[in-house]
Amino acid sequence: MPRIPNRTILNAYQQDPLLPLLFQECRSLSLAKNELRWLRDRAVQVAQLNLAKRTVRSKYFIGWRGLLRSMCRARSRGLPLQYILGDQPFGNLDIRCKRGVLIPRPETETFTFHAASLILHDMLKNGRSPTENRATCLRILDLCTGTGCISLLLHALIAPHVQRTSILGVDISATAIGLARKNLIYNIRRGYLSDTALMDITFRQGNVLDIHDIFGSSIHTGPPDVIISNPPYISQKSFRDGTTTRSVRRFEPRIALVPPKGEYMSELPLNRQEDIFYYHILSLSFRLKTSLVVLECGDRLQGTRVAALCNDLASEFEQVGNLHICIWPAADESMTGGDLQYSEPCVVIVQRYG
The missing domain is CATH 3.40.50.150 (Vaccinia Virus protein VP39)
Known part of the structure; x- marks a missing residue:
């Protein structure tokens, strides 16, 4: 697998510090940006749902930024995007995905x-x-x-x-x-x-x-x-x-x-x-x-x-x-x-x- 030039990694970091993490799997800036956008949207959604379930916000509550960092680290280790997001579009359907089951292609x-x-x-x-x-x-x-x-x-x-x-x-x-x-x-x-x-x-x-x-x-x-x-x-x-x-x-x-x-x-x-x-x-x-x-x-x-x-x-x-x-x-x-x-x-x- 070819190495990503340092200049490209530095450029990505300047745009968003999380982008270099996604390079481990994406191997291109455009794809990394897309994945970061999808992960950010899902992190915000999950954080809002978690907050809605709580009557009192405790010190253990993880905001969307913390969730996003965790998701990006998991992606950098090779975890498929669909397992992180939890779903995959398939035609007009929304197919839920989880570890242990093959991801729809x-x-x-x-x-x-x-x-x-x-x-x-x-x-x-x-x-x-x-x-x-x-x-x-x-x-x-x-x-x-x-x-x-x-x-x-x-x-x-x-x-x-x-x-x-x-x-x-x-x-x-x-x-x-x-x-x-x-x-x-x-x-x-x-x-x-x-x-x-x-x-x-x-x-x-x-x-x-x-x-x-x-x-x-x-x-x-x-x-x-x-x-x-x-x-x-x-x-x-x-x-x-x-x-x-x-x-x-x-x-x-x-x-x-x-x-x-x-x-x-x-x-x-x-x-x-x-x-x-x-x-x-x-x-x-x-x-x-x-x-x-x-x-x-x-x-x-x-x-x-x-x-x-x-x-x-x-x-x-x-x-x-x-x-x-x-x-x-x-x-x-x-x-x-x-x-x-x-x-x-x-x-x-x-x-x-x-």
């Missing part, structure tokens, strides 16, 4: 919008779903749901156009499921989600690598029309060698980033541990004959492997003829200066016709 937001577009303009309007009543009842399964951001945004985008929407979010982490449920209530109370979301969306703890742990003894709500997932997909090597940023390695949950070793890899036709979730999710989608599957991948090379895996499984399940498999964004949409952006996240999309 901008690319995941983009992929969720694209998934909603596919559902509304392809599955429903063009009548390509094999079940006749799909326009009146749409079932979505969100695996590795984390904060619940994908489930909640899909409901906000799709529910107004469908008579009945049923969304099940599954995650192995009890902390994540608890936060997802809080995000559901929080966004309903703020008016970002309709009241029907409380009945339409369910979050359940379960192991995505075990089909029985996902559904229990039966799929009592019916098989899903859509499976969507942003699973752990980082390799052990990438997690250790500096490819993954310091703040992610130190503060975000490893369980949401790196697939587990051990029993789930045995006897599977996989060469890479980081692809294990895709094998299990795709196998599940073929068993249930799901109409649409959207899987976020770490980069285009992984996406290519997942697409090839999907083709292999289609042959195994004898479901080749009615499938369309693609990687989005397409290669020509990822061109910058003539070079493919292989390192950028993408999604593998599997659509079933007929």
Whole structure:
């Protein structure tokens, strides 16, 4: 990582003594200024709330300046901004964030919008779903749901156009499921989600690598029309060698980033541990004959492997003829200066016709 020139640090200090602290993670003056503004706004807000709860101001009360200094020091140690602020915008929603749960990414937001577009303009309007009543009842399964951001945004985008929407979010982490449920209530109370979301969306703890742990003894709500997932997909090597940023390695949950070793890899036709979730999710989608599957991948090379895996499984399940498999964004949409952006996240999309 290149050193920041002393002149730049001195210039920042003259503008605000807290700015150099933020340079540890921001690495640019403009971004540091933005973060300082967001942190100051939140410090003032928290201090006002704390003051409003007190009838008498004690000597232990911390004003907004003290809170701001504390926030900046935490940021300088690499603590992600979203954990400090406590939230992250996601579409028109406000997603609460906390330690122990993966922070929603901008690319995941983009992929969720694209998934909603596919559902509304392809599955429903063009009548390509094999079940006749799909326009009146749409079932979505969100695996590795984390904060619940994908489930909640899909409901906000799709529910107004469908008579009945049923969304099940599954995650192995009890902390994540608890936060997802809080995000559901929080966004309903703020008016970002309709009241029907409380009945339409369910979050359940379960192991995505075990089909029985996902559904229990039966799929009592019916098989899903859509499976969507942003699973752990980082390799052990990438997690250790500096490819993954310091703040992610130190503060975000490893369980949401790196697939587990051990029993789930045995006897599977996989060469890479980081692809294990895709094998299990795709196998599940073929068993249930799901109409649409959207899987976020770490980069285009992984996406290519997942697409090839999907083709292999289609042959195994004898479901080749009615499938369309693609990687989005397409290669020509990822061109910058003539070079493919292989390192950028993408999604593998599997659509079933007929």
